[in-house]
Every structure is written in C-alpha cells, then in structure tokens.
Amino acid sequence: MFKELFSLSVLLVAFLSILSVCAADNAEGTKIIIDDVEYSVELEDNPTTQEFVNLLPMEYDMTELNNNEKYVDLNTSLTGSPSKVGQISKGDLMLYNDNTIVLFYESFNTTYEYTKIGHVNNLGDINSSDIHVKFVK
Secondary structure: OHHHHHHHHHHHHHHHHHHHHHHHHHHOOOEEEEOOEEEEEEEOOOHHHHHHHHHOOEEEEEEEEOOOEEEEEOOOOOOOOOEEOOEEOOOEEEEEOOOEEEEEOOOEEOOOEEEEEEEEOOOOOOOOOOEEEEEEO
8 A cells, every 4th residue: 555655656746747847848938029129928827827828929919008008809718817916017917807918017006806927027118109019939
C-alpha cells in the first residue's frame, strides 16, 4: 500500500511540474504591439488568461474610452471570474464582462469588476486616440 501511495505521489508531482512548465511556456514571450511599438506582457495565472493566450495571435483596433482606457469587443466569450479590483494601474490588461478586453493607460481607483489577464510592462504614452494592437506569443 505504501509503495502505491508513494508512486502515486511521484506521478502527481511530475504531472504538476509538467503543467507548470506548460503554463510558463504559454506566458513566456507574450507581447503586445501598439502602433508598431512592442511591449512585454506579464500574464496572470488563471483560466481566463489561458483562454486569452489560446486565441493568440490577434490584431485589433482598440477604441478610446474615458481618457484612461482602450477597449475591444472580442467575437468570442471568455470564461471570466470578475472581482472588484479596487485599484487600476497603468498597463493593466483586463476582461470586462465576458468579451471585452480593456487596456488601461492611467492609474485610478474603481468600483467596477474585472477579470485580470495581465500587465503590460513599461507601457508608453498611448494618449486619447484609438490604437492598433497586435497580441502575439
């Protein structure tokens, strides 16, 4: 009995290690290109982000909203897990409802609920106009 439990434990640890490596491979190298400027994206570890990564590559025009964010409605739904994030930081990449990707370019407090997808590192000034973006692995 002890041998079976030990073997099962070893298999479980090996399986979890493989899953961890696969998740890291999917996240590693994920980029957003905004009007020909490339930024790295630090992704969250959640099912929504995995679904998002599985859709890549994607290319969209994102619309300006509220002088603090850009958004695009996807033609598919993602499984979200929205929560009150409280604080938005410049560079946050979020899912609103189940099909709207939002990129924030200002930091502020909010009462809205989002599902975190990731964070765009060192996001430059993307001002108040619409932008063209490519999400790539």
